[in-house]
Amino acid sequence: MEFHYPNGRKYTSQQKLIPKNKEKIISYGKRGMTLEEDLNDTNMYYLSNGTAVIHKKPTPIQIVQVDYQSRSTAVIKEAYFRQASTTDYNGVYKGKYIDFEAKETQSATSFPLRNFHEHQINHMKNVVSHNGIAFVILRFVSTDEVFLLESKDLFLFWERMENGGRKSIKKDEIISCGHRIEYGLHPRIDYLKVIQHLLLV
Amino acid sequence: MEFHYPNGRKYTSQQKLIPKNKEKIISYGKRGMTLEEDLNDTNMYYLSNGTAVIHKKPTPIQIVQVDYQSRSTAVIKEAYFRQASTTDYNGVYKGKYIDFEAKETQSATSFPLRNFHEHQINHMKNVVSHNGIAFVILRFVSTDEVFLLESKDLFLFWERMENGGRKSIKKDEIISCGHRIEYGLHPRIDYLKVIQHLLLV
Numbered sequence: 001m002e003f004h005y006p007n008g009r010k011y012t013s014q015q016k017l018i019p020k021n022k023e024k025i026i027s028y029g030k031r032g033m034t035l036e037e038d039l040n041d042t043n044m045y046y047l048s049n050g051t052a053v054i055h056k057k058p059t060p061i062q063i064v065q066v067d068y069q070s071r072s073t074a075v076i077k078e079a080y081f082r083q084a085s086t087t088d089y090n091g092v093y094k095g096k097y098i099d100f101e102a103k104e105t106q107s108a109t110s111f112p113l114r115n116f117h118e119h120q121i122n123h124m125k126n127v128v129s130h131n132g133i134a135f136v137i138l139r140f141v142s143t144d145e146v147f148l149l150e151s152k153d154l155f156l157f158w159e160r161m162e163n164g165g166r167k168s169i170k171k172d173e174i175i176s177c178g179h180r181i182e183y184g185l186h187p188r189i190d191y192l193k194v195i196q197h198l199l200l201v
Numbered sequence: 202m203e204f205h206y207p208n209g210r211k212y213t214s215q216q217k218l219i220p221k222n223k224e225k226i227i228s229y230g231k232r233g234m235t236l237e238e239d240l241n242d243t244n245m246y247y248l249s250n251g252t253a254v255i256h257k258k259p260t261p262i263q264i265v266q267v268d269y270q271s272r273s274t275a276v277i278k279e280a281y282f283r284q285a286s287t288t289d290y291n292g293v294y295k296g297k298y299i300d301f302e303a304k305e306t307q308s309a310t311s312f313p314l315r316n317f318h319e320h321q322i323n324h325m326k327n328v329v330s331h332n333g334i335a336f337v338i339l340r341f342v343s344t345d346e347v348f349l350l351e352s353k354d355l356f357l358f359w360e361r362m363e364n365g366g367r368k369s370i371k372k373d374e375i376i377s378c379g380h381r382i383e384y385g386l387h388p389r390i391d392y393l394k395v396i397q398h399l400l401l402v
Binding site: 047050052053055057058059060061063074075076077078079080081082085086090091092093094095096097098099123126127129130131132 | 248251253254256258259260261262264274275276277278279280281282283286287291292293294295296297298299300324327328330331332333
């Protein structure tokens with residue numbers, strides 16, 4: 001017999017067979033919140049607190065067919081996900097332009113660079129060339145660790161890959177180059193604290 | 202007999218009956234390009250020319266049903282248009298955060314304020330409070346005139362409406378408060394020229 005959770009995911013009794021310690025890690029890692037949810041919550045806190053105006057951009061969609069049932073309602077009947085040409089988040093903090101991408105990995109030892117696309121790297125390079133602030137927020141799901149990596153460091157790892165080097169950033173490299181962000185309650189992921197620190201340095 | 206153009210719009214012979222002088226105005230007004238297309242073209246020019254990094258945000262969509270036919274393809278089968286909570290365009294110019302909305306009107310004498318939503322006005326107020334640059338680009342379709350109106354002026358007209366005043370901005374008011382942008386070839390709508398001028402003043 002199979003059960004279906006309201007989220008549509010299949011429930012199988014196999015889940016019960018996960019070893020207890022592994023289950024513990026998973027439940028700690030997930031906390032019921034994705035990195036995106038944590039960041040949206042953080043950005044809402046920044047907005048209501050008067051710290052910054054930063055929003056996630058909508059997912060880019062290629063619309064193919066729309067049913068106009070009436071003047072006010074329109075139902076999209078066929079559409080496709082498009083690849084983003086920029087990063088997901090941007091906004092303004094103390095007059096400065098802020099631009100970043102956020103990604104999670106299941107890997108415990110390294111962060112695969114395939115999480116980023118070449119045009120996103122180029123976009124961040126353009127932002128930096130216009131004196132904007134660009135970075136990435138990386139989350140290791142298994143240990144629930146979050147890091148901010150400045151774009152200049154990301155570019156170096158990207159170039160290493162392009163020159164035939166490894167296709168990922170070692171976790172040790174992220175620990176030494178990046179900035180660890182501890183989880184908080186309000187805001188959950190206080191990445192602007194890091195940016196504030198970097199602006200003052 | 203009816204023809205269908207590739208854009209899916211119905212062609213009726215009635216179009217032939219439009220008086221010649223009116224037809225002329227329409228064809229000059231449309232030029233085959235919408236304000237959005239002109240601005241996307243302008244932003245692409247700014248990007249490739251190293252002037253600024255400014256993009257239009259994707260249309261916000263509420264996705265209800267997705268068919269995952271295979272690992273790589275996903276078809277959105279049911280989705281709805283959501284109201285935007287911010288403005289459509291943002292980016293960075295000389296380190297400054299740029300944020301604007303672009304709207305067209307068919308009216309020849311005034312610009313209806315219902316083209317904007319209250320949360321867009323609030324968003325622009327937030328942007329300004331964080332030292333970002335916010336404005337709107339307004340186009341009168343019938344005469345193909347384009348104006349940049351600074352957010353501080355838009356806020357005044359918005360407040361006038363909230364205080365029971367008129368629900369639109371008179372064209373004369375836009376001519377005196379706003380900044381006219383003449384069409385060019387490269388870029389088509391050089392709105393950053395106005396911003397550059399305002400930054401220097």
